Amino acid sequence: MTESLIIVGAGGFARETAQAVRAAGVHTLLGFLDDDPAKHGTKVDGVPVLGGSALLADQPSARVLVCVGSARDYAARARVVERLGLPDERYATVVHPSASVPDDCELGAGTVLLAQVVLTAAVRVGRHVSVMPQTVLTHDDVVEDFATLASGVRLSGGVRVGRGAYLGAGVLVREQLSIGAWSLVGIGGVVLSDVPAGQVWVGSPARRLRSAPSTAWDQLRLMGAPA
16 A cells, blocks of 8 residues: 655646656655645646645645745745644655665655666765756765755765755766855856855856855854854
């Protein structure tokens, strides 16, 4: 018997996750919950939008995934998880069957690995992390809670991606580097040096463009970073 599952959010990442849930066959997807009233009672890719996130109280036995956020507001997932206040055991971890995850790798609660993701050896992925298709994490990489790795990201060995960081599609990171908490590296960026917390870097080689969005800085302040 499969466990029931509810996805919070009904946007692009939620839809992609729903496809991974179907492919994996471990959970029965009951539907999406989204706080946009215009979506309530509709179907998205054939999956019903049951109502707002408050309806989780009516499904105490269902597992949950929070699948919200974008490059414009990549702190949204952390805010929703904090607001829901659920224990880790309520959250599912979903791995597309085409992903490669060796036994010595670790995945946290609420994390999603989409199609053709590869973890090579001793990779640690935290809670509520989004890993998009064809991303490769090599030996001893660490990806902290709430990070997002878009499609085609490549991390060399020993890289640490900080809490809530966002790596755009096709980003490449040299070995033994760190991406600071709540920073963003833009599409196609080639990272050859450490990225400090709370910054946006772009280009090849990647350079600082500006400070991270205010929503990301709100999360940094919660971690005790200076204003």
